[in-house]
Amino acid sequence: MDLITHRGGCHCGRVRFEVRAPARIHVNECNCSICSKTGYLHLVVPKERFTLLSGAEALTTYTFNTGRAKHLFCSVCGIKSFYIPRSHPDGVSVNARCLDEGTVEAMTVGQTDGRNWEKAYPAGRPSRA
Numbered sequence: 595m596d597l598i599t600h601r602g603g604c605h606c607g608r609v610r611f612e613v614r615a616p617a618r619i620h621v622n623e624c625n626c627s628i629c630s631k632t633g634y635l636h637l638v639v640p641k642e643r644f645t646l647l648s649g650a651e652a653l654t655t656y657t658f659n660t661g662r663a664k665h666l667f668c669s670v671c672g673i674k675s676f677y678i679p680r681s682h683p684d685g686v687s688v689n690a691r692c693l694d695e696g697t698v699e700a701m702t703v704g705q706t707d708g709r710n711w712e713k714a715y716p717a718g719r720p721s722r723a
């Protein structure tokens with residue numbers, strides 16, 4: 595699997611990042627309480643493949659329920675461009691909607707049943723995300 599560098603960020607441009615991922619990405623749409631409201635598309639990568647370029651000082655952390663997921667959003671424009679997911683506390687979930695145009699060749703979208711987390715993922719995380 596060849597990895598390329600995608601760039602992305604929040605709406606106001608304070609938060610900018612790079613992520614190493616294939617040119618043809620597989621992302622997940624989740625139906626949980628927070629993802630369904632934001633329309634978040636998850637591109638989950640190991641944390642070594644994510645680099646925050648700027649905007650650390652603008653990020654605000656929101657947590658709820660188990661507190662394991664760290665929902666990070668820009669305190670200026672409100673956009674959640676990446677965060678630390680409950681399913682992969684050792685990884686990063688990038689919002690595929692926040693990637694810059696020009697590097698993603700193709701995108702397929704799968705479904706994650708986050709609304710029924712305990713029932714759907716008794717082992718604590720999806721078998722593949």
Ligand SMILES: [Zn+2]
Binds near residue numbers: 606609668669670672
């Ligand atoms: Zn912003």
